[in-house]
Amino acid sequence: MKELIPIKRDRRARTIKVLEGPLDNFRVAITTSMDIGRVRFALDGIVVDARLREQNTSPETLQALADQRTPVVAGVFEMHDGTHALDWLLPQGAQQPVAPEPTQVRVEKTWRSLPRALRLAAAGGLIGAGAFFLALQIKSVWNLPFLIVGALAMATLIFSLLQIAFSFSTLWESFSRRRTLRLMASVMMKYCGAQAHGR
Amino acid sequence: MAAELPDIQRVEGRLKKLTAKSLYKRGNAYSFDVDGQSMWFLTNERSWNPTSPFLAEGDRVELAVLDTPLTPTGERWVYALRNLEDDGAYVAHFAWQGTSQPHAATRIPPGSEHRYVLALTALLMAILGMGACIGAVTGTNSESWLFLGGLCVGAWLLFAVPLYITRWRWKAGLPTRRQRVTEAVYRCLDLGSPLAPNRPVRAV
Numbered sequence: 001m002k003e004l005i006p007i008k009r010d011r012r013a014r015t016i017k018v019l020e021g022p023l024d025n026f027r028v029a030i031t032t033s034m035d036i037g038r039v040r041f042a043l044d045g046i047v048v049d050a051r052l053r054e055q056n057t058s059p060e061t062l063q064a065l066a067d068q069r070t071p072v073v074a075g076v077f078e079m080h081d082g083t084h085a086l087d088w089l090l091p092q093g094a095q096q097p098v099a100p101e102p103t104q105v106r107v108e109k110t111w112r113s114l115p116r117a118l119r120l121a122a123a124g125g126l127i128g129a130g131a132f133f134l135a136l137q138i139k140s141v142w143n144l145p146f147l148i149v150g151a152l153a154m155a156t157l158i159f160s161l162l163q164i165a166f167s168f169s170t171l172w173e174s175f176s177r178r179r180t181l182r183l184m185a186s187v188m189m190k191y192c193g194a195q196a197h198g199r
Numbered sequence: 200m201a202a203e204l205p206d207i208q209r210v211e212g213r214l215k216k217l218t219a220k221s222l223y224k225r226g227n228a229y230s231f232d233v234d235g236q237s238m239w240f241l242t243n244e245r246s247w248n249p250t251s252p253f254l255a256e257g258d259r260v261e262l263a264v265l266d267t268p269l270t271p272t273g274e275r276w277v278y279a280l281r282n283l284e285d286d287g288a289y290v291a292h293f294a295w296q297g298t299s300q301p302h303a304a305t306r307i308p309p310g311s312e313h314r315y316v317l318a319l320t321a322l323l324m325a326i327l328g329m330g331a332c333i334g335a336v337t338g339t340n341s342e343s344w345l346f347l348g349g350l351c352v353g354a355w356l357l358f359a360v361p362l363y364i365t366r367w368r369w370k371a372g373l374p375t376r377r378q379r380v381t382e383a384v385y386r387c388l389d390l391g392s393p394l395a396p397n398r399p400v401r402a403v
Contacts, residue, residue, distance in 0.1 A: 025284065027253070027255035027258070027284065028255055028256075029253045029254060029255055030217045030218065030219050030229070030254055030255060030256060031219050031227075031251065032219045032220065032221040032227055033221075034221065035251075038253065040253055040255075040285060047285050049253075
């Protein structure tokens with residue numbers, strides 16, 4: 001272990017650890033398509049979990065590193081339940097680390113996607129309410145199309161409300177854990193140098 | 200004593216032909232071959248909380264398996280799985296919800312009854328709160344409010360009292376049939392007692 005930094009007051013993580021060595025016992029979990037890219041490996045004698053969807057890589061990249069036994073330096077969070085989660089990983093000789101999107105970029109993306117979701121929710125709600133109102137007013141077989149339109153609009157409304165909820169949870173996550181995330185970014189800068197994109 | 204416990208067999212081997220299939224609301228199903236026998240392992244995984252078992256092709260595992268095949272094609276039913284690669288132990292509990300067959304184990308994992316009772320309490324409180332709001336807006340009389348309250352209290356008692364009584368009897372040494380099946384599963388994989396396992400066990 002190269003470094004161990006305790007974290008005060010974080011919901012998820014207890015410490016930040018920087019580990020080095022080759023990837024041992026590399027395994028790719030068989031999962032449903034919902035959380036594809038779950039891998040687990042031993043690094044420096046510690047079992048590390050990674051969800052490569054966050055790092056935007058495929059398991060094959062890490063599999064190649066494990067097969068060639070390339071030494072890597074990796075930053076992991078030790079969670080409160082004792083498991084270790086990978087945050088970034090720098091293979092020896094590589095310029096760019098395998099790392100998740102910088103927090104700043106993710107927050108900006110989320111803010112940019114919000115107005116569209118809000119517009120969709122407003123349109124869905126208005127059209128749905130109007131269609132249901134008309135369907136209740138018209139006393140003939142012709143109210144069936146209005147009911148269908150109303151149901152579609154309500155489905156759109158629910159979809160965009162879910163999207164808004166997920167956006168807010170992302171924003172809250174990056175705000176409430178900002179100290180931890182900034183600390184991890186500075187640790188990554190220290191090991192990966194200035195050419196790594198900052199967070 | 201009731202009828203005999205089901206035949207639980209300990210199988211060791213490597214996972215072959217491992218596939219995961221989503222059962223939508225009921226969780227995930229893993230099917231694999233060990234020692235040339237095909238098996239099913241049903242788990243309950245919520246898509247927003249990925250705590251599903253970590254199983255990879257070729258892992259060395261120990262299984263507690265029901266000895267009698269349930270399907271005509273001869274697939275076996277897995278009670279519990281211990282992955283020797285990272286020493287994770289997984290015991291299936293949620294797959295038994297909705298079955299009352301003689302080989303079923305406990306539906307609610309040992310040690311998590313308070314969580315279920317708290318969730319039910321929160322749900323009933325929310326229903327009561329909504330009823331109170333609707334009653335305040337529409338100005339209904341207190342009789343329907345009493346009816347709703349009585350219904351909620353009755354539902355809470357129907358769920359919580361039997362659960363706590365059976366768990367208390369288990370701790371006192373009088374397990375029910377399902378609880379004895381769970382004990383047999385834990386004994387089969389050397390996990391200790393279900394009430395005090397000797398290693399971290401994840402209920403799936």
